[in-house]
Amino acid sequence: MGQHVKHEDAPQGQEPLQPIHTRLRAAILAVPRGTHLLLFVICLILGIALVTQVRAQRTDPLSSLSQEQLVELLDNLSVQEQNLRVERGRLESQVSQLEDESQKEEAAAAAAKKAEEQAKINSGQVAVHGPGIEMVIADSTHSLSSTHFVMAMGELRNAGAEAVDINGHRITIASSFTSDGGVIRVDGEEIASPYVWKVIGDSQTISTALEIQAGSAAQMRAKGASVTITQIKDLTISSTSTPKVPEFAKEVQ
Incomplete structure (x- = not known):
């Protein structure tokens, strides 16, 4: 036998509950009340206002300005x-001035550095290398x-020699030579034959200057000494000299 679902009776005095789809259909087909109409009108007004605002935001803001306002705006933009x-x-102009000043400072610094290096080389304070000659006596x-x-x-000085070393002694403008009984001294220190001269400068010019007729090489050979001059592409002078502190000369302030 088929089973029948028994619906419980609603409590006395109350209407029985209707299925959900029945109630939904009744709500859709129900006659609109005044409250429903009011809510519909409010939603419609809000929708129209929202659409109007969106369109206004998409509109060119200059379109709402008058001709005088546009001219004034254009003048302000031109002034700006x-x-x-x-x-x-x-x-x-400031950048150009700063670049010029920077270049001048760099040039001055480079010139000062070059002058300092040249002074150290001339005074024999640093080791040097370069083209030159080696003379063995x-x-x-x-x-x-x-x-x-x-x-x-x-x-050598007339030929432009820039650095000279004799048997490990750096020769400077303050150097001195003395001799006594065939013994030669450089700055008070005795040196012995063979005398090896290392000279940095234009090798061809220096060689020519030493070998001139009746020059120093010729006169030393006339005394029975052997003189050999060899040009060298890159000669190194490692000896240095400590400059003396001036005793009398002072810098002008």
Whole structure:
């Protein structure tokens, strides 16, 4: 036998509950009340206002300005553009001035550094290298004197020698040569044959200057000494000299 679902009776005095789809259908088909109409009108007004606002935001804001306002706005923009151009020119001028000052400072610093390096080289304070010559003098009979060395140094300076070393002694403008009984001294220190001269400068010019007729090389050979001059592409002078502190000379302030 089929089973029948028994619906419980509603409490006395109350209507029985209706299915959900029955109630939904009744609500849709119900006659609109005054409250419903009011809510519909409010929603319609809000929708129209929202659409109007969105369209207003999409509209060109300049379209609402008058011709006089547009002219005034254009004048203000022109003035602002001119001010920006003037400011740009001023900033570019400042940048150019700073670059010029920076270049001058760099040039002055480079010149000062070069002068300092040149002063150290001239005073023999630093080791140096470069093209030059090596002159080896062998004097087995001890017939040479300091005069021959002074004469050779004069020829080297005239030929543009930039650095000179003799047997490990750095020669500077303050160096001195002395001799006594065939013994030659440089700055008071004795040196012995063979005398090896290392000279940095234009090798061809220096070689020519030393080998001139009746020059220092010729006179040393006339005394029985052997003189050999060799040009070298890259010669190193490692010896240095400590400059003396001036005792009398003072810098002008």
